[in-house]
Amino acid sequence: MRILRWIVIALILGGCGPTYTETLASVSPDGKYRAKLLDRSRNMIRIDRNFRVAIEAEGETIQVLELSPDEGAEGAERFLWSVDSQHLLLVGRNFLTEGDAALAGGEKLYLLYHVPARRLWFNGRTAGERFGPELLKTIPFAEPLVFEETEPGE
Structure with a gap:
């Protein structure tokens, strides 16, 4: 009986691990x-x-990328694909980012992923190879990107 009680408590407190719900999806151009x-x-706290x-x-x-960057509500982010379907960009308004990581409309550049090479660039607060307008200007996206203007010396 005691073992059964511990199993029930463990399942209530820990569950069988977190469950995830799809909140955004995007298909590549190809x-x-x-x-x-x-x-x-x-239902998780x-x-x-x-x-x-x-x-x-x-x-x-x-590929599955585990992330913990966002202080905001769901729905403030979107995926953008390159025209050739090779690169996936994740942008959003509530991401915690570092570096030169903003679009003119206030969205932040959070993640860039080269799908065939499985290469990740990441502007979150944890370690990762950063990216910005210089790299993104070399990749044609299906939707044009407008970058935030910065003054020389900033």
């Missing part, structure tokens, strides 16, 4: 890839917002 933003279930970015090819998950 239709080969699908990116999904997966938020922790709303959250101090901050943890989420995953999953990238699928032909229905198979090829």
Whole structure:
């Protein structure tokens, strides 16, 4: 009986691990890839917002990125694909970023992923290779990017 009680308590407190709900999805221009933003279930108590970015090819998950960057509510972010479907960009208004990481409309450049090479650039507060307008200007995106103007010396 005592063992059963501990199992029940463990399941109540820890569950079987967090569950995630798809809150954003985007298909690449060539239709080969699908990116999904997966938020922790709303029934979990959250101090901050943890989420995953999953990238699928032909229905198979090829990459999952675990992230914890956002202080804001769901729905303030979006995916942008490069014209050739090679690069995936995640932008949003509430991301905590560092470096030269803003678009003119107030969205922050959070994550850039080269899908075939599985290379990640990351402007979050944890360690990662940073990216900014210089790199993004070399990649044609399906939607034009307008960068925040900075004064010389800033």
